[in-house]
Amino acid sequence: MASMATLFAKTPSPSQPFSKTLSTHFIPALKLPVPGRPGARRRLRVSAGLIEPDGGRLVELLVAEPLRGGKRREAVGLPRIKLSRIDLEWVHVLSEGWASPIKGFMRESEFLQTLHFSSLRLADGSVVNMSVPIVLDIDDAQKRRIGRDSNSTSFDGISIEIYKHPKEERIARTWGTTAPGLPYVDEAITNAGDWLIGGDLEVLEPIKYHDGLDRFRLSPAELREEFTKRNADAVFAFQLRNPVHNGHALLMTDTRRRLLEMGYKNPILLLHPLGGYTKADDVPLSWRMKQHEKVLEDGVLDPETTVVSIFPSPMHYAGPTEVQWHAKARINAGANFYIVGRDPAGMGHPIEKRDLYDADHGKKVLSMAPGLERLNILPFKVAAYDKTQGKMAFFDPSRAQDFIFISGTKMRKLARNKENPPKGFMCPGGWKVLVDYYDSLAVAEENGKVPQAVPA
Numbered sequence: 160m161a162s163m164a165t166l167f168a169k170t171p172s173p174s175q176p177f178s179k180t181l182s183t184h185f186i187p188a189l190k191l192p193v194p195g196r197p198g199a200r201r202r203l204r205v206s207a208g209l210i211e212p213d214g215g216r217l218v219e220l221l222v223a224e225p226l227r228g229g230k231r232r233e234a235v236g237l238p239r240i241k242l243s244r245i246d247l248e249w250v251h252v253l254s255e256g257w258a259s260p261i262k263g264f265m266r267e268s269e270f271l272q273t274l275h276f277s278s279l280r281l282a283d284g285s286v287v288n289m290s291v292p293i294v295l296d297i298d299d300a301q302k303r304r305i306g307r308d309s310n311s312t313s314f315d316g317i318s319i320e321i322y323k324h325p326k327e328e329r330i331a332r333t334w335g336t337t338a339p340g341l342p343y344v345d346e347a348i349t350n351a352g353d354w355l356i357g358g359d360l361e362v363l364e365p366i367k368y369h370d371g372l373d374r375f376r377l378s379p380a381e382l383r384e385e386f387t388k389r390n391a392d393a394v395f396a397f398q399l400r401n402p403v404h405n406g407h408a409l410l411m412t413d414t415r416r417r418l419l420e421m422g423y424k425n426p427i428l429l430l431h432p433l434g435g436y437t438k439a440d441d442v443p444l445s446w447r448m449k450q451h452e453k454v455l456e457d458g459v460l461d462p463e464t465t466v467v468s469i470f471p472s473p474m475h476y477a478g479p480t481e482v483q484w485h486a487k488a489r490i491n492a493g494a495n496f497y498i499v500g501r502d503p504a505g506m507g508h509p510i511e512k513r514d515l516y517d518a519d520h521g522k523k524v525l526s527m528a529p530g531l532e533r534l535n536i537l538p539f540k541v542a543a544y545d546k547t548q549g550k551m552a553f554f555d556p557s558r559a560q561d562f563i564f565i566s567g568t569k570m571r572k573l574a575r576n577k578e579n580p581p582k583g584f585m586c587p588g589g590w591k592v593l594v595d596y597y598d599s600l601a602v603a604e605e606n607g608k609v610p611q612a613v614p615a
Contacts, residue, residue: 210494214287252435257470261289264355264360266320277529278528290487296351296353342474342506343436370445383492391425391493393425394426394493394495396492398431400442402447402592405585429493446596453588454588470485478516479503481504482525497535504521505521541553546561546562549583577598
């Protein structure tokens with residue numbers, strides 16, 4: 160747990176109607192029609208320079224160092240809210256501008272637009288994507304301590320808004336089900352307070368975790384600076400919460416080849432593992448980062464054209480709803496291409512033996528999502544182990560018998576048993592990290608320790 164004082168000020172309350180015009184934005188190879196124009200396809204945008212953040216600028220909420228002393232003195236007399244680890248991860252996300260242009264925990268108008276429209280309309284009439292609520296809950300006692308029963312309150316000119324936390328509505332709209340067993344719901348919503356508090360946020364110190372990985376936690380501004388240093392004219396982002404195998408690497412290197420063929424001179428890969436809360440059976444961030452480093456050391460990916468960084472957001476496992484947030488945040492980091500695969504941000508149904516979401520809905524939703532029209536969506540090509548070549552290759556249905564699909568379940572079983580996968584499936588250094596991780600789990604289980612959900 161972590162505690163910190165936060166300062167809130169008034170945020171806009173956009174309420175304009177939403178545009179009815181949508182267009183798809185897959186790269187041309189997918190050949191999806193643009194709604195309203197039978198047979199038409201959206202033309203790929205090939206241009207130099209980094210994509211603008213949502214709203215035109217990054218909204219960073221970290222107080223300038225010379226002002227921090229005064230802000231701390233102001234905060235001494237303000238009510239305090241104790242933050243959970245997930246709350247702190249959201250403060251991190253907000254403070255660095257990943258959720259630009261919002262300026263703090265959501266007010267009710269922003270919360271409702273997010274739940275029901277997956278987007279926010281700004282004061283100038285433009286629309287930005289926002290599919291996942293970023294909110295801070297409080298209980299009845301905290302609400303009384305803050306001071307008033309009305310929805311709007313203030314302290315010494317600092318304006319905030321307190322409103323009911325409609326948990327069932329939030330869960331149903333975000334996950335499409337209220338079935339028990341949703342990891343994020345169990346961790347952060349079920350036992351949360353019945354009220355939400357929103358308003359502008361001022362963060363007094365950069366969020367650091369002191370876990371040896373802070374050097375990988377580049378903010379959107381720092382990533383943009385790095386891309387500029389490397390003279391990137393395109394940035395393609397790949398999010399993952401699993402170890403990188405050679406099928407992933409094939410996809411990423413092939414994507415760069417395709418972008419070069421499109422006319423880009425120096426496309427840069429943003430390899431961007433999720434670093435916030437994850438469920439107990441996911442490989443922890445520290446082990447994933449060790450594995451990713453080995454992938455670069457072994458030359459599977461080119462360090463000159465790859466930036467490895469950690470995305471600080473918590474994981475919802477909310478499928479097509481959440482993948483919009485993942486894509487939107489990468490726009491703010493400078494990415495104009497986003498690689499999306501099968502069942503992005505998905506999980507198995509918590510009580511039935513099936514996937515919670517249709518495997519293709521994530522990429523289809525991204526192609527139509529309001530506020531993501533500027534982002535080019537790059538669907539996965541399916542990769543599998545080609546027995547005839549002894550390596551990972553793109554699946555060829557005309558000779559399906561030559562391919563082996565190595566599922567995550569099978570990969571985990573091999574690693575647990577300290578068995579090697581087929582040569583060419585994963586670089587040796589990366590595979591050793593995975594084996595070491597599952598070996599450490601076995602030791603922990605022998606000592607009576609059970610894996611827990613990991614906040615970072």
